[in-house]
Amino acid sequence: MIYKVISKKEFTGFVDALVHSNRSFGPKQVATDHRGNAVYQFQPVHSVADIAFDYSATASSAKHFFLPFREELSHFHFHGNDWEQQISYEANPVVLIGLRACDISALNILDDVLLNGHFPSPGYLARRKNSFVIGMDHLPLPDCFCKSMNHHTVTTGFNLFCSDIGDHYYLSINSSKAFNFLREFETREPNYDDNCMLVERRKLIQNGFQTDIDVTALPTILDIEFDSPVWEKWGDKCLNCGTCAMVCPSCYCYSLTESFDTNLNGASREKKLYSCNLVDFAVVAGGHNFRPKNGDRLKYRYYHQHRGFAENASQQICVGCNRCGRACLAGINPKDVINDLRMEKESCMTCVSSSPRKI
Amino acid sequence: MEKTMTHKGVPFERLKIASFDFTCCEGCQLQLANCESSLPDFLGLLDVRNFREISSERYDDYDIALIEGSISRQDEVERLLKIRKQAKILVAYGTCACFGGVNSLKNRHPVEELIDEVYPGMAIETLPVRKISDLVEVDLFIPGCPVDKREVERIVVSLVKGSLVTLPKYPVCVECKAQLTTCLFELGEICLGPVTRAGCNAVCTSGKTPCLGCRGPAEEINMAAFLALVKERGLSLDDLHEKLAFYNAFEPFLNHEA
Amino acid sequence: MHDLRFVIPPQDINREDFASSVPDFNRRSEIMRTDFGYKCMVSNIVRLTEQEKLFQLRIIDPVERALFRFKPGQFLMLEVPGYGDVPISISSSSSNHEFLELCIRKVGHVTSALFSIKEGARVAIRGPFGSAFPMDEMAGHNILLIAGGLGIAPLRAPLYWLNEHRDRFLDVHLLYGAKEPSQLLFTWQFDEWKMINHINLHTIVERADPQWLGKKGMITDLFNDITIATATTYAIVCGPPVMFKIVCSWLDRLGIPMNRMFVSLERRMHCGMGKCCRCMVGSTFTCIDGPVFDYWSVMNLKEAI
Ligand SMILES: Cc1cc2nc3c(=O)[nH]c(=O)nc-3n(C[C@H](O)[C@H](O)[C@H](O)COP(=O)(O)OP(=O)(O)OC[C@H]3O[C@@H](n4cnc5c(N)ncnc54)[C@H](O)[C@@H]3O)c2cc1C
Ligand code: SF4
Ligand code: SF4
Ligand code: SF4
Ligand code: SF4
Ligand code: SF4
Ligand code: FES
Numbered sequence: 026m027i028y029k030v031i032s033k034k035e036f037t038g039f040v041d042a043l044v045h046s047n048r049s050f051g052p053k054q055v056a057t058d059h060r061g062n063a064v065y066q067f068q069p070v071h072s073v074a075d076i077a078f079d080y081s082a083t084a085s086s087a088k089h090f091f092l093p094f095r096e097e098l099s100h101f102h103f104h105g106n107d108w109e110q111q112i113s114y115e116a117n118p119v120v121l122i123g124l125r126a127c128d129i130s131a132l133n134i135l136d137d138v139l140l141n142g143h144f145p146s147p148g149y150l151a152r153r154k155n156s157f158v159i160g161m162d163h164l165p166l167p168d169c170f171c172k173s174m175n176h177h178t179v180t181t182g183f184n185l186f187c188s189d190i191g192d193h194y195y196l197s198i199n200s201s202k203a204f205n206f207l208r209e210f211e212t213r214e215p216n217y218d219d220n221c222m223l224v225e226r227r228k229l230i231q232n233g234f235q236t237d238i239d240v241t242a243l244p245t246i247l248d249i250e251f252d253s254p255v256w257e258k259w260g261d262k263c264l265n266c267g268t269c270a271m272v273c274p275s276c277y278c279y280s281l282t283e284s285f286d287t288n289l290n291g292a293s294r295e296k297k298l299y300s301c302n303l304v305d306f307a308v309v310a311g312g313h314n315f316r317p318k319n320g321d322r323l324k325y326r327y328y329h330q331h332r333g334f335a336e337n338a339s340q341q342i343c344v345g346c347n348r349c350g351r352a353c354l355a356g357i358n359p360k361d362v363i364n365d366l367r368m369e370k371e372s373c374m375t376c377v378s379s380s381p382r383k384i
Numbered sequence: 385m386e387k388t389m390t391h392k393g394v395p396f397e398r399l400k401i402a403s404f405d406f407t408c409c410e411g412c413q414l415q416l417a418n419c420e421s422s423l424p425d426f427l428g429l430l431d432v433r434n435f436r437e438i439s440s441e442r443y444d445d446y447d448i449a450l451i452e453g454s455i456s457r458q459d460e461v462e463r464l465l466k467i468r469k470q471a472k473i474l475v476a477y478g479t480c481a482c483f484g485g486v487n488s489l490k491n492r493h494p495v496e497e498l499i500d501e502v503y504p505g506m507a508i509e510t511l512p513v514r515k516i517s518d519l520v521e522v523d524l525f526i527p528g529c530p531v532d533k534r535e536v537e538r539i540v541v542s543l544v545k546g547s548l549v550t551l552p553k554y555p556v557c558v559e560c561k562a563q564l565t566t567c568l569f570e571l572g573e574i575c576l577g578p579v580t581r582a583g584c585n586a587v588c589t590s591g592k593t594p595c596l597g598c599r600g601p602a603e604e605i606n607m608a609a610f611l612a613l614v615k616e617r618g619l620s621l622d623d624l625h626e627k628l629a630f631y632n633a634f635e636p637f638l639n640h641e642a
Numbered sequence: 643m644h645d646l647r648f649v650i651p652p653q654d655i656n657r658e659d660f661a662s663s664v665p666d667f668n669r670r671s672e673i674m675r676t677d678f679g680y681k682c683m684v685s686n687i688v689r690l691t692e693q694e695k696l697f698q699l700r701i702i703d704p705v706e707r708a709l710f711r712f713k714p715g716q717f718l719m720l721e722v723p724g725y726g727d728v729p730i731s732i733s734s735s736s737s738n739h740e741f742l743e744l745c746i747r748k749v750g751h752v753t754s755a756l757f758s759i760k761e762g763a764r765v766a767i768r769g770p771f772g773s774a775f776p777m778d779e780m781a782g783h784n785i786l787l788i789a790g791g792l793g794i795a796p797l798r799a800p801l802y803w804l805n806e807h808r809d810r811f812l813d814v815h816l817l818y819g820a821k822e823p824s825q826l827l828f829t830w831q832f833d834e835w836k837m838i839n840h841i842n843l844h845t846i847v848e849r850a851d852p853q854w855l856g857k858k859g860m861i862t863d864l865f866n867d868i869t870i871a872t873a874t875t876y877a878i879v880c881g882p883p884v885m886f887k888i889v890c891s892w893l894d895r896l897g898i899p900m901n902r903m904f905v906s907l908e909r910r911m912h913c914g915m916g917k918c919c920r921c922m923v924g925s926t927f928t929c930i931d932g933p934v935f936d937y938w939s940v941m942n943l944k945e946a947i
Pocket of ligand 6: 529585587589600
């Protein structure tokens with residue numbers, strides 16, 4: 026990693042140059058909610074003026090740039106008895122501006138899940154390789170809990186990360202591409218004061234968290250509390266609407282459907298992002314549902330997010346952005362659910378060994 | 385037009401299809417004629433026997449009958465029973481046919497009052513509005529007001545290929561979130577998305593209009609939780625009931641209220 | 643407004659990207675082709691019952707066919723273009739490099755499409771996927787195979803193995819139950835298994851017909867017919883979900899060690915590659931760590947059986 030400092034004005038010029046020359050996305054205000062708060066989303070941007078650099082958090086994550094909600098995986102062209110299967114693993118370069126540390130952490134987790142397993146996903150890799158990610162730090166919102174998940178800082182997975190130190194950004198440069206682009210702009214080596222400001226900034230962020238979830242031994246608790254009434258309690262509220270998984274930066278599961286073209290000369294295999302909260306997630310032929318109750322399904326979402334799967338070394342995949350909690354109409358959020366679960370067995374769990382957090 | 389086409393060397397029968405409209409706006413039929421680019425391909429799958437919006441020919445030897453609209457007169461009942469006898473597959477086509485639709489609003493007022501208002505002084509015979517499945521057995525439901533033409537195409541292709549026809553089981557929110565729409569509840573409105581069957585690609589909510597549930601309830605919806613959240617947010621229960629009743633699609637769930 | 647200095651050039655993916663983790667595909671030369679299948683010709687279709695057919699597939703490309711290997715217990719994703727792909731256990735011999743056999747029950751969308759195709763049609767397969775029965779580890783022991791209904795399909799590959807390497811194993815018992823006599827599958831192979839290879843075959847049906855001379859009852863009724871040397875026995879159990887619990891707890895009571903009992907689980911699957919999460923059971927995926935699990939793992943996985 027190489028560190029530089031750039032003035033905000035110069036940085037604006039840099040982003041403008043990138044935005045004008047590439048397909049770019051950044052945070053934009055899309056609405057004002059009924060409480061008067063701005064709602065942001067990652068949207069196409071065409072000039073630096075479009076970007077809300079001072080945004081809080083986007084309602085939906087940036088994962089759909091890598092895992093589109095809907096995509097055609099392959100197309101079959103029939104001729105006679107035979108067919109040709111056409112698959113494209115090409116992606117157009119995109120510049121993604123203003124991702125938070127948690128968003129980038131989630132990408133790193135997706136890298137781990139989708140690229141390091143038995144069967145790497147070429148489509149995801151193509152998009153990942155063709156993205157230029159500019160991260161930006163921010164002061165935590167009252168309900169962010171990424172610090173509890175140890176994802177409030179990030180050291181890989183981006184091209185460039187900007188820490189706000191007053192009139193300047195403290196840049197962590199993580200790719201030669203970013204380094205070369207920045208040569209065209211005026212930057213300087215960080216001096217003693219800059220470093221102090223960076224430490225100050227980090228402390229400010231560090232101490233800004235108002236929500237803390239105790240994740241010590243959480244996987245064990247999830248195992249032990251598998252039959253806890255807590256699941257039914259929260260499950261009864263759940264609408265099975267899948268909203269939580271759609272906005273989550275690290276949910277990646279999907280459904281495949283195949284359909285013939287209307288002219289019957291071809292067929293396409295389409296992938297749609299899915300959610301384990303949807304009623305037919307685990308239904309098999311014959312109609313048997315392995316998880317028939319709302320509570321069962323909700324439990325699995327927590328199981329996957331907070332216990333982790335063997336495939337990725339039981340790593341927790343939740344990064345603590347609380348997007349799911351904000352978006353859930355039923356008011357289901359990780360903090361309350363996990364605290365509820367903890368209450369169940371708090372007194373006797375204290376001696377259990379440490380959490381599987383990655384350090 | 386010749387009757388058989390081949391696909392992968394295997395001949396297939398075009399679907400002998402007819403469409404009948406009852407009490408409705410015919411918007412759903414029009415929707416089919418609208419499939420601009422794919423219309424020729426689509427028609428290639430069909431042997432249209434009786435279809436006002438597409439062809440002027442009329443025959444009575446159809447296998448598949450698309451029923452559009454709800455039933456509100458005695459002569460309609462008889463016509464429908466006759467169609468049921470002929471059709472191998474009877475499709476309730478569009479929200480009116482599936483649930484009663486907007487027409488059902490009239491069931492909330494005494495019949496005489498309505499006649500007086502709409503056709504003053506005339507002798508009009510009218511029955512309470514009923515959905516098709518109240519009167520005859522329905523083989524396939526294609527909900528929507530209007531129907532989604534891509535979904536209709538997909539279903540027709542499935543019928544031609546003899547594969548299973550399915551509608552999404554999950555609610556509209558899934559598709560709504562995929563378009564990065566700001567949730568209408570966040571804007572202080574009531575939206576029926578969480579309890580309504582997806583498949584329309586959330587056209588209403590992505591245009592900032594609340595979902596009124598034209599596609600009917602999704603599978604295993606949690607109406608109790610939905611009512612609770614509307615209450616908790618301090619939104620108007622009258623507004624909610626108005627919306628739930630709009631297309632008459634949530635009739636079985638309405639006694640749920642606490 | 644494009645300034646060429648700031649244009650990010652597109653980048654291809656290439657082999658090196660995957661160098662650290664080559665997928666377990668036979669076709670190693672084309673690692674990135676995880677979404678492609680091997681094209682197969684359906685060379686023979688045998689109707690077994692009203693609901694089940696046995697499909698014989700032959701991989702068309704001779705090189706691919708020669709390279710294709712699988713282990714008993716593994717499954718394939720069988721693709722019928724236009725309809726979809728479904729997980730199906732391989733139920734032919736793993737030493738048969740000419741063709742694959744799949745025993746398929748007609749239950750829904752894709753399987754119905756399969757039932758309408760004729761010999762000579764083409765389908766595609768991806769895989770093989772999943773874990774296998776540890777045949778080598780089982781050598782030198784008694785083997786107890788227990789199948790209920792279609793559970794015989796995943797057991798046929800290990801059965802072939804046992805037949806082909808009969809001298810490596812001690813006593814072999816197969817307990818096989820079905821609803822009706824007509825639903826017992828592979829009856830034409832019974833003699834070969836029994837007479838030639840001394841596999842002790844015990845069958846039972848729930849509802850007998852007049853011609854049926856065998857036993858009538860549930861699979862558990864067969865337990866009394868056999869004596870098992872628990873210390874030297876490996877067991878494999880396959881069948882509908884309800885069967886696992888009863889049979890496994892019985893074996894457990896008999897004293898067969900948990901890590902010597904194997905089951906093959908079934909879950910919904912869309913990818914077979916640990917990506918869609920549809921097949922998750924407990925904290926793992928059936929398609930990667932399963933479908934074959936030992937009973938100890940099953941006990942540790944929540945909701946497995
Ligand atoms: C490891 C494994 C081995 C199997 N081996 C065999 C076998 O040898 N013979 C056999 O007849 N069947 C086998 N099955 C079950 C078979 O996969 C299902 O019967 C089949 O998926 C049904 O698909 P469908 O499209 O006909 O049914 P539909 O009900 O229309 O299913 C739609 C989709 O749901 C999924 N799905 C539905 N049911 C199942 C299920 N039970 N398991 C996994 N996915 C499902 C599939 O993705 C399918 O495309 C096996 C399943 C697994 C997991
Ligand atoms: S937890 Fe909330 S957002 Fe998620 S499915 Fe349930 S109701 Fe929807
Ligand atoms: S938590 Fe549920 S919705 Fe999210 S990736 Fe896992 S299975 Fe999918
Ligand atoms: S589970 Fe919720 S808090 Fe965790 S990463 Fe997903 S959206 Fe964020
Ligand atoms: S606007 Fe309606 S459909 Fe969209 S997420 Fe909100 S409730 Fe669901
Ligand atoms: S959003 Fe709701 S009302 Fe609108 S088309 Fe879809 S289901 Fe119908
Ligand atoms: S089948 Fe997709 S994860 Fe197992």
